[in-house]
Amino acid sequence: AVLLGGATALMPVFARDLLHVGPEGLGQMRAATAAGAAVVAFWLSFRPLQSNVGVKMLAAVVAYGAATIGFGLSRHFLLSLACLACLGAADMISVFIRSSLVQLRTPDTVRGRVSAISGLAVSASNELGEFQSGFAAALLGATGAVVFGGSAAIVITLAWAWFFPELRRARTFETRWEQKS
Template sequence: MTDAAAPRWAVFANGDFRRYGSARFLTGLAFQMQAVAVGWFVYDLTRSALALGLVGLASFLPAMLSAPITGHVADTYDRRMIAAVAYAILALADLGLLAFAHYGTGAVWPVYALVVIIGTGRAFANPALQALLPTLVPRPLFGSAIAWNASLWQSASILGPALGGFLYALGPAVVFGTAALSFALASALVAAIRFRPAPVSERPPVTWATLSAGLTYIRDHPVVLGAISLDLVAVLLGGATALLPIFAAEVLHVGPLGLGILRSMPAAGAVLTAILLAYRPLQRHAGLRMLQAVGVFGLATLGFGLSTSLPFSMACLFVTGAADMISVYIRQTFVQGETPDAMRGRVSAVNTVFIGASNELGEFESGLLAAAIGAVPAVALGGLATVAVAFAWGRIFPALRARDRLLPIG
């Protein structure tokens, strides 16, 4: 049975995929609640766009610095247990945020320190989980598994910000406590996955060649390199997430609950698109569709930056999420579907760094630019730059533009 003909709900008959998906939903919920609470809490303490940008930098640096190690670990040890331990650490970090929110003195540096710990936990969990997914389902269901996995994550990303904004009205400690519980449950679910990897007869030596193998693999495969770097540059330039507290407070005047709703809109667009892709996977013109999606992402970001209307801003963010989901779906299929299992952890670690750079480092870039020229010009300029990148990448990576099928035939 081909992927196109496989029943779209068949992946849920797999108990391991259900545990995996449930853990992803819980962690998505926790990360989004946490992001709303940390963003509003830091902005409350500092009233500074740069301080918001530093949150993204504190989250990204651990992933960048530890990528060679985390990928090697994911290819050498039990990926389930790596993720389970990492999520347990994230639960403890959220308990630390809870304690600081309750007893803190008003200094912001302890928040950054705990965000660094959270970033480190994510740096170990993400490559392990990304590399684990292709081993849980048969290849004919792989495209649907990626789409449903993304749908579960994005569903949590819809509920999480709104729930985080609602709970923040009860106090930031309530949000951090709920996130800690979600991470703890996710840790237990991942540990309960029954899949056992084949025993490693001989662990590869820890050398620079083995640690950098993921980067070498990506460099030698122009379609994968083009897809990953396109997502990196587009979201790095066009991401507006870090500045949403400013837009909520000073442009749209909607408060923390409105912030939660705004943060939910990209996820709402993404989850609808992910469900459509699960039922109707892309069949042809995958590379061109990715370039087109990034161009639409940039135009919608420009519209959001110039908007002073809450409904129009919500619509623009919805479109950014839908377009980004198409890009993510194609990129993840390229990365996970074509990489040999023995290298999947290291390649996924590099992919995680690129994703982190596009998100967390993009938040830092947004904060710096907004501090210099203002939040509205920063977002509008980023949207225009993203459109330009989509055109440029079609010429720089002709193999990506010409790529037709998501997975190689056979």
């Protein structure tokens, strides 16, 4: 979803050409995503998620896609900042759950390999997502690329929920061994 839903690479275009806020506005846009993520990370440190974590992770990715679409369609700076803050917040929830599930649900014998692949996928998806956004912007324009990416993130998330039901069935962070005891 992040591979297709990345609006970060196109923020300079939005700041200059669509929102007309210049470099100062671009800085605020970049900060809004981080602020949304930081607020949720702080909140999760005091109120960690404990139930229906799979559904919450999938819902967070859908919210990420919806916030991306909202940002792409917005022509009001404050609404754009709000969408970016929501995007960062939703991404933090998804990352928190995904990281926890990978660490707690992966068997000890392959945890290192799975974590390495997960880390590679996350870091590579950001750069590849920026490439994809630029390529899509050349074909669809900046707005079209961001809206397409957010929509594709939602479609992919729904497909993953269907094809990998164990994701949506994850109820807690407890391992299978702890659930049986």
